[in-house]
Amino acid sequence: MLAPMPSSPRKVVIVAFPDVQMLDVVGPAEVFGTAERLQPGRYQVELVARARGPLRTSSGIPILPRAVLSEVRGPIDTLIVAGGVGVYEAAHDRELVAWVKRRARTCRRVASVCSGAFLLAEAGLLDGRRATTHWAAAENLAERYPRVTVDADPIFIRDGNVWTSAGVAAGIDLSLALVTDDHGPRVARAFCLASARLPFQGASSKPSTTPLDHAVIRPPLATLPRVASKSVRPRSRARAPRAAVSRCQFERLRKIRS
DSSP states (O other): OOOOOOSSSSEEEEEHHHBBHHHHHHHHHHHHHHHHHTTTTEEEEEEEEEESSSSEEEEEEEEOEEEEEGOSOOOOEHHHOOOOOTTTHHHHOOOHHHHHHHTTOOSSEEEEOOGGGHHHHHHHHHSSEEEEEOOHHHHHHHHHHSEEOOOOSSSEEETTEEEEEEETTTHHHHHHHHHOOOOHHHHHHHHHHHEEEEEOSBTHHHHHHHHHHHHOOOOOGHHHHHHHHHHHHHHHHHHHHHTTSOHHHHHHHHHHHO
């Protein structure tokens, strides 16, 4: 059985901007949308941006936000800020940053996908908190915002009511963790089954090794899962570069095999 529905749908607002990474938007939207389709009444998902009309993504494919910032009405349960190459310009958009900061005060929780952490940091929402972002942007985030404790290793981090995730795919793991936090692991597992995806890397759901065992992996990654399973966390920093993967991905493979 799925967990009981809330008394009213939880509003999930995803914030986008020009040159946003499309998967940072679509990944979380599909997770919450699938949870809603499994049992209607769980979530109401809205994509918003500062300007009206089609929004250019980093891939060149436009997306169409449902509303502009000023049109968002009522309480927001979960505020998610996407990432992408346009996040650095977005972090200098005073109106956007001010809106995120103001609305975050009344949200039950706030989250960022990948480099969306830069926008949260600019709004001061990560001050005094531990956070993650894409491994290639972690050093930049730490330098720009010294009041943030940046850790590039985890797939996602929860610090109080603020959640941050690493790369693009980690945004799906983060969203599954948010759904699990709301309704327990069954809904997240149902999403994984529906999308033929490896179970997410959360404490409530140990990943199955079956898909990985039967995958065709070309050298030198063929031995990576076995090596990762023998690696303790501190040594993953040294092993990951030799395997030509990020520390975050190495940690993901290590967890799958553990």
